[in-house]
Amino acid sequence: MFTITNGIILKGQDLTLTKENIVVDDGIIIDIGKDSMEGKIIDVDGAVVCPSFINGHMHIGDSIIKDEGYSLSLSEMVKPPGGVKHKALANAEDEEIISAMKDTMWEMVESGITHFIDYREGGIKGVELLKKAAHDIPIKPIILGRDDSFYGDSPDLRKVKIAVRKLLKIADGIAPSGFGEITDEVAQIIVDECRKNNKISSIHVAESESNQIESLDQFNKTEIGRGVESEFSQLVHLTNPKVDDLNSVSKSNQNVVVCPRANATLNVGVTPLNQILNLGIKPLIGTDNVMLNSPNMFRELEFTLKLMSVYYKDYLNPKELLKMTTTNVCGSEINHVVEKSLISVGCPAEFMVSNSFSINPYLNMINRCESKNILYIINKKLNI
The missing domain is CATH 2.30.40.10 (Urease, subunit C, domain 1)
Structure with missing residues (x-):
């Protein structure tokens, strides 16, 4: 005591x-x-x-290639299966990945982080590697898995459902990359199975303007609109919303995560955080890919405070910003899994x-x- x-x-x-x-x-x-x-x-x-801090969105596996591919496009860097990240992970030895993830987790612990939500590549093996890496470290990873069976224009939905159910036995939820890589049918399987198991379903939306344009051209809906309609429990990025996108999010119970430094590094835009907060949305904040950014929340917070001030010509309430990495998750629909x-x-x-x-x-x-x-x-x- x-x-x-x-x-x-x-x-x-x-x-x-x-x-x-x-x-x-x-x-x-x-x-x-x-x-x-x-x-x-x-x-x-x-x-x-x-x-303590929670890092609301990460890809810890690419700790093995810090700053590799700088100045490449979003797709060249991180789009599955051919992005720089995915090629590096496919060619890396398990112990190399585990060692790099351990180093990153200790860096987070030393900067006040007790929880992080990770998009875990590599299917069941990827989830198991992170669990092994985190075993003796005083931090809680919330692991959202994915499987290669999710991708393609005509995926085998039976295989998708089997993969989702197997992942949910060991993971805290499911997180495909984005709507550009999966069909609406795959999205619905993920959401439904996560809901049945009381776990998190998460997806990237509107990270780039081109993602939004492609979604509108093919489906007459924005990625954010598709995310809301599919009822994913968590939406990540929302960097390039269209008219009424954020209003629809504010009316849902979905958790939102923004990643300003990653968006800046990839040159895809500035998150409309002022508007998000004004609509009563209570977002989390994350550092995204370790290959792009350090996982340090102090750096993320300071960058965000000053970026929003100069970009939107308006001051961001510092208490509301600090809540994004401390207490916002406690009032969200996902905290039964996160346990912050x-x-x-x-x-x-x-x-x-x-x-x-x-x-x-x-x-x-x-x-x-x-x-x-x-x-x-x-x-x-x-x-x-």
């Missing part, structure tokens, strides 16, 4: 500022209060106590304590902190 005292706490779903003590016993927050104090006393002297926690009594202790450099604790985490400024990281597997 221990007590964190004299910290500036970002408490609960809304990250409400408070100056109280936090008592933790056996990995659970058992009390929060000005006079609460039991066990080992840890005086953090005005440091900021913030919920708040700083709240009765919740698992999942938070970090960081040096304070700013009069604004939210901007302190977004605009000032780096991994080296974290004093303590607390989660189920990593305790004081």
